[in-house]
Structure formats: structure tokens, C-alpha cells
Amino acid sequence: MTYAPATADQLLAIRVNAGIEELAASERFAAAEPDMVEAIVEGIGQFAAGEWAPLNRKGDLEGAKLENGVVRLPDGFEEAYAHYVEQGWNAIASPVDFGGQGLPFTLACNVLENLGTANMAFNLLPMLSVGAIEALDAHGSRAQQEMYLPKLVSGAWSGTMNLTEPQAGSDVGALRATATPITDGEHAGKYRIQGQKIYITWGEHELAENIIHLVLARTPDAPEGSRGISLFVVPKYHVKADGSLGPKNDLKCVSLEHKLGINASPTCVMSYGDNDECIGEIVGEENRGLAAMFTMMNNARINVGNQGVQICERATQQALGYARDRVQSARAGSPDRKPIAIVDHPDVRRMLLRMKALTEGSRALLYYTAGQVDRGTLGDAAARMRGEILTPLIKAWGTDIGIEVASLGVQVHGGMGFVEETGAAQHYRDARIAPIYEGTNGIQAADFVTRKLGMDGGEAMQALFADIVADCGEEAGLSGLASDCSEIARWMADTASLDDRLAGSVPFTTMAAVAVAGWQLVRQVRSLKSSDNAAQAKSKAVTTRFFLDHVVAEASGLKSSALDGAALLYQLSAEALVG
Incomplete structure (x- = not known):
């Protein structure tokens, strides 16, 4: 299960699809010069391969364990995280005012891509911290920013987001956690937090000095539903005025979920205020918590789509290596009956080329999305809207094909893929969570055909498809x-009912994602026509041709599903459907 960073393809996608040179022409991102970009991509790749990748299998086998309220990770994780912090990788795109490097989001995506390809479960720790930084930077008071951001930016402290409760999953408006104002004493102006949260990724661990929980809860007399939710910052350890750590807050991890995959990522059930002494501070305005949390979630959805790219890359590398070394059967129709490496059998070639095409296509889509987000940060309103439209595409399609590629990786291994020792099954198990969290892929598709469809009166989405046709x-x-x-x-915008739109949302989202990914691959091929790297140019041309001839053709066949409407879905009553 060795891992070699995909540095050349990453640099290509960053240059062509994200347009890093154009970003570096701005004052804000001027530091993102070619030498800096190359140093970051090569450096994080080497770090990930050297320090995080060796822990991937160990983390899967041993997992996170809860011992007397403390989460323990396998040997090596603490040192690897400390080195990550020491080398400054957590601070790549964070605010300069609080110790960050202020580089483009595109480069932060690359850091996460490499770390996640090396070790997907471990990478969830910095991924959640990035979201906490974004939320506090956008919505926190100056005092909160000064207290929490420097340590979050450095990685000395980690962050989480606490939304889900046993009765409130995708329907966040159903949450019951409470926040009661404190009117006197040393905590006057703050809130007592009480309630239970589930599925809290890296909610408890000992790798960071403190954990900064961002918790959604209701204040007294808050309106029902999502309009009555507020956001609170709740540290594991209280933070004194001088920035040093005080006593532990009244919160704890009561159990860890037993999961299909990502075993080294502690998925915690968190309990707040068992002794009525869990203290938190409100972030932003009361009853505006969901809007603040979505600041954290939007880029988190891109980062989850990134996980699809990560698992694609890791599974593809492993399958290619196995197919090169595994010798079995003669080539069909060959007069030479000597067994050959399975990489030379046509159907194995088909699977491997499909894995490679999907991996590179999803990476191209990822960095195109990241580049649009960066342009939006620079004030380009059209790019900001395009980035929002692309977000559900990379999250949904990126994670769907992560599963497909991981499954193909198992298939290439044959029976050995179904045996845990090879590690191919781990990629498949790890990949399965990504279409579920940060909003299921069905929710991403629903968002695509509702809010994203209507942006700028529908013209923002139409402009995207028009650009592909023109180019x-x-x-x-x-x-x-x-x-x-x-x-x-x-x-969908002019004729379809809401039910019709939702019924066709998933096939439509897939079609749109494949169209954009194919477009971005074509752009890469063009850019390599004058390249000195003949091997990369040839490989990219063949991979892209496969994507266009096979993946695009399949996506085109989804048109009838997208247009079929909802009537057939309801021909059977619920009782008849479930028997």
C-alpha cells in the first residue's frame, strides 16, 4: 500500500484548471508564484508519503479507542500530527492576521489532497479545523478571533462542528441542544450549553492541546425550526485571558461509533453540560447560527469532494501496481501461451484506464472549483456564483466516483481484493462515508436543482453550459x-414541478459534473501540446479520450432519467412499495 504523490498531475490541474498564475497576479495572492506553488505541492506530497501514509493501514487495523473518556490513537499519530503543525501545513490559506500564509484556497486543497490520499481518516482532523477557522474568521467577534484563531491556524488546537443529534440528521432544524444565557458571575454574557451531539468527527483526541467545538443550539424562546438556531464556540479547555489553558469544560465523549471504515478517525458521541457547567460563547447573532455554520460547510463540501479524488488516486495506484506484478493466463488469441501480467489483459486495461480517467477528471473538476472560489474571494461575483454551482458537483460526483474507483480497485485484485490483507478493501470501506456526510449526495443534487438552478435568474448555470459548448x-x-x-x-426552471426536479436531480447533477470535468480535461490536453513532457502529454491525451468516449457517453444516456419526472416514482403507494 505504498503511495507516490501525483505531483505532476496536481501541478497541471493547479496551473490549467485553477489558473494559479492568474490568481498570483492579484495583490492578495501575489505570493503564489510558480516556485512557491511547486515547492508547496512537492513538499506536502513528500511529507504525506513519508509520515502519514505509513500510518494508514495501522490506523485501519487498530483504530481509535475510548479509554476512561480519553480517545487514544495508534502509535505514530501524535508524532505525525506534531510534525504537520511544526512544518506549517495547517496555515497555508489561513488569515495572515492570525499567523496564516494567506495563500489561495486552491493550495489548501492540494495540502488536503495529498494528506488524504496518504491517510483519509487522519486527514479529517485538519479538514475540520479548516472549517472552524473559516466560520470564526467570517462570523466571530474580534475578541473570539484573537483568542482562538492563532492556535487553530497553527494547528496547535483543532476544531469541530457539532450539528447532528439522534433525532436531527439532515433536518438540522429539529435539534434540541439548548443554550441558556448567563447573567451574573464570572461567565456573565456567555451561555450554558446542554445536549448531546452525534457523529462528531475528531470530537475528542489528545493530538492537539485544545479542541474548539462549534455547536449549534437553541436559546430560550427561539423560533421553531432552522430559524431558531444559534452557533456557539465551546472549547474543551477554558481559555484564560492571556491565552493559556484553564480547567476542562463540562463536556465529554461518551462513546465512539463502530464504523465501516475510516477507523482511525474518532467519530464521537459528545455530551455537553451533564453537570450544567458547559460554558460557550455565541458566534454572530442569535438565531443566525445556521448561516454561520454554512460558511464552514460550503468549503467543507468541496473538501469532501476532494476525498473522492484522494481515494481514487490511492486505489488507482494500488491497482496499477498489482496489475503490473500479478501474472496470470496467456493473452487471449496469442499463439504464445505463456502467462502474462494481468495489466495486458483487455478487460483489466479497461478497468485501469477507467480508474485513471475518473481520477484525473475529478481532480480537474476539483481544482477548477477551487480556482473559482479563489476568484470569488478576490471580488469576482460571477466566479463566486460559479464556485457555488460547482460545489455540489464536486461533492456529489466526486464522492460517487470515489466509490466506483475503489470498487474497481477491488475488482482488479480479484479474490485478493476481497481479502483485507491487500488493503484494497480498506479504500472501498473508507470511501463509502463520503457521499453521506456534509449533506448526502441526494441533498447536493436537490441543492443543485433548486437554489443553484435559480442563481442569477438561472443565467449563472446556463453560462456554465454555454462556456463548455463554445470551448x-x-x-x-x-x-x-x-x-x-x-x-x-x-x-426544470420553466416547466417542471418541484417533485419533477427532485426526481431528476441526481442524474442531472451527474451529467453536469461529467460535462465540466470533461471540459477541464480537454483544457489540460490543449495546454500540453507544446509541453516538453511528451510522456505526460501522451498519457493525458489517451486518458481524456477514454473519458470523452466512455464516461461522457454514459452521462449522456442519463438525459431521459433527468427528464422523466416524478409520476412513476409514486405509481405505487408507500404501503405497496414496502410490502
Whole structure:
């Protein structure tokens, strides 16, 4: 289960799809010069391969364990995280005012891509901290920012987000955790937090000095539903005025979930205020917590889509290595009956090329999305809207194909893939969570055909498909897919009922994601025509051709599903359907 960083393809995607040189022309991102970008991509790749990748299998086998209220990780995790903090990788895109480097989000995506490809479960720790930094930077008071951000930015402290409760999953408005104002004493102006949260990723551990929980809760007399939710910052250890740590807050991890995968990531059941002494501070305005939390969640959804890329890369590398070394059977139709490496059998070639095409296509989509987010940060309103439209595409399709590629990796291994010792099954198990958390992929598709469809009166989405048609007219399949997407979007906006839109949302989201990914691969091929790297240019041309001829063609076949409407779904009553 060795891991070699995909540095060359990452640099290509950062240059072509994110447009890093254009970003570096701005004053804000001027430090992102070519030498700096190359040093970051190569440096984090080497660090991830050297320090985090060796812990991947160990973490899967041993997992996180809860002992007397303390979460313990396998040997090596504490040192690897300390080295991550010492080398400054957590601070890449964080605010300069609080110790960050202020580089583009694109480069933060690359840090997470490499760390997650090396060790997906471990990478969830910094991924959640990035979200906490974003939420406090956007919505926290100056005092909160000065108290919490420097340590979060450095990675000395980690962050979480606490939304889900036993009765409140995707329906966050159903949560019952409470926040009662404190009117006197040393905590006057703060709140007593009480309630239970589940599925809290890295909610308890000993790798960081403190854990800063961002918790959604209700104040007394708050309106029902999502309009009555507020956001609170609740540290594991109280923080004194001088920044030093005080006593432990009244919160604890009461259990760890037993999961299908990502075993080294402690998924905690957290209890707040068992002794009525859990103290938190409100972030932003009362009853505006969901809006603040969505600041954290939007880029988190891109980062989860990134996890799809990560698992694709790791599974593909392992399958390629196995196919090269595994010798079995003669080539069909060959007069030479000597057994050959399975990489030379046609169907294995098909699987491997599909894995490679999906991996590179999802990476191209990831960095195109990140580049649009960075342009939005610089004030480009059209790019900001495009980044929002692309977010459900990379989250949903990126994680769906993460599972597909991991499954193909098992298939390439044959029976050995179904045996845990090879590690191919771990990728498949780890990948399965990504379409579920940070909003299920069905929720991403629903968002795509509702809020994203209506942005700028529908013109923002139409502009995306028009750009693909204009730029890829020579590729009839790709431009045809984009035209079909435009047609579906207009039908959904002008004619379809809400049920019809939701019924076709998943196939439409897949079609749109494949269209954008194919477009970005075509852009890469063009950029390599004058490249000195002939091997990369040839490989990219073949991979892209496979994507266009196979993946785009399959996505085009989803048009009828996207347009079929909801009537058939309700031909059977619920009772008849479930028997």
C-alpha cells in the first residue's frame, strides 16, 4: 500500500484548471508564484508519503479507542500530527492576521489532497479545523478571533462542528441542544450549553492541546425550526485571558461509533453540560447560527469532494501496481501461451484506464472549483456564483466516483481484493462515508436543482453550459452533453414541478459534473501540446479520450432519467412499495 504523490498531475490541474498564475497576479495572492506553488505541492506530497501514509493501514487495523473518556490513537499519530503543525501545513490559506500564509484556497486543497490520499481518516482532523477557522474568521467577534484563531491556524488546537443529534440528521432544524444565557458571575454574557451531539468527527483526541467545538443550539424562546438556531464556540479547555489553558469544560465523549471504515478517525458521541457547567460563547447573532455554520460547510463540501479524488488516486495506484506484478493466463488469441501480467489483459486495461480517467477528471473538476472560489474571494461575483454551482458537483460526483474507483480497485485484485490483507478493501470501506456526510449526495443534487438552478435568474448555470459548448465544439459528445444539460436546466426552471426536479436531480447533477470535468480535461490536453513532457502529454491525451468516449457517453444516456419526472416514482403507494 505504498503511495507516490501525483505531483505532476496536481501541478497541471493547479496551473490549467485553477489558473494559479492568474490568481498570483492579484495583490492578495501575489505570493503564489510558480516556485512557491511547486515547492508547496512537492513538499506536502513528500511529507504525506513519508509520515502519514505509513500510518494508514495501522490506523485501519487498530483504530481509535475510548479509554476512561480519553480517545487514544495508534502509535505514530501524535508524532505525525506534531510534525504537520511544526512544518506549517495547517496555515497555508489561513488569515495572515492570525499567523496564516494567506495563500489561495486552491493550495489548501492540494495540502488536503495529498494528506488524504496518504491517510483519509487522519486527514479529517485538519479538514475540520479548516472549517472552524473559516466560520470564526467570517462570523466571530474580534475578541473570539484573537483568542482562538492563532492556535487553530497553527494547528496547535483543532476544531469541530457539532450539528447532528439522534433525532436531527439532515433536518438540522429539529435539534434540541439548548443554550441558556448567563447573567451574573464570572461567565456573565456567555451561555450554558446542554445536549448531546452525534457523529462528531475528531470530537475528542489528545493530538492537539485544545479542541474548539462549534455547536449549534437553541436559546430560550427561539423560533421553531432552522430559524431558531444559534452557533456557539465551546472549547474543551477554558481559555484564560492571556491565552493559556484553564480547567476542562463540562463536556465529554461518551462513546465512539463502530464504523465501516475510516477507523482511525474518532467519530464521537459528545455530551455537553451533564453537570450544567458547559460554558460557550455565541458566534454572530442569535438565531443566525445556521448561516454561520454554512460558511464552514460550503468549503467543507468541496473538501469532501476532494476525498473522492484522494481515494481514487490511492486505489488507482494500488491497482496499477498489482496489475503490473500479478501474472496470470496467456493473452487471449496469442499463439504464445505463456502467462502474462494481468495489466495486458483487455478487460483489466479497461478497468485501469477507467480508474485513471475518473481520477484525473475529478481532480480537474476539483481544482477548477477551487480556482473559482479563489476568484470569488478576490471580488469576482460571477466566479463566486460559479464556485457555488460547482460545489455540489464536486461533492456529489466526486464522492460517487470515489466509490466506483475503489470498487474497481477491488475488482482488479480479484479474490485478493476481497481479502483485507491487500488493503484494497480498506479504500472501498473508507470511501463509502463520503457521499453521506456534509449533506448526502441526494441533498447536493436537490441543492443543485433548486437554489443553484435559480442563481442569477438561472443565467449563472446556463453560462456554465454555454462556456463548455463554445470551448469544446470540436468534441461533439462533450458539447452535446453540455447542450443537453442546458435543455434540462431550462425545463426544470420553466416547466417542471418541484417533485419533477427532485426526481431528476441526481442524474442531472451527474451529467453536469461529467460535462465540466470533461471540459477541464480537454483544457489540460490543449495546454500540453507544446509541453516538453511528451510522456505526460501522451498519457493525458489517451486518458481524456477514454473519458470523452466512455464516461461522457454514459452521462449522456442519463438525459431521459433527468427528464422523466416524478409520476412513476409514486405509481405505487408507500404501503405497496414496502410490502
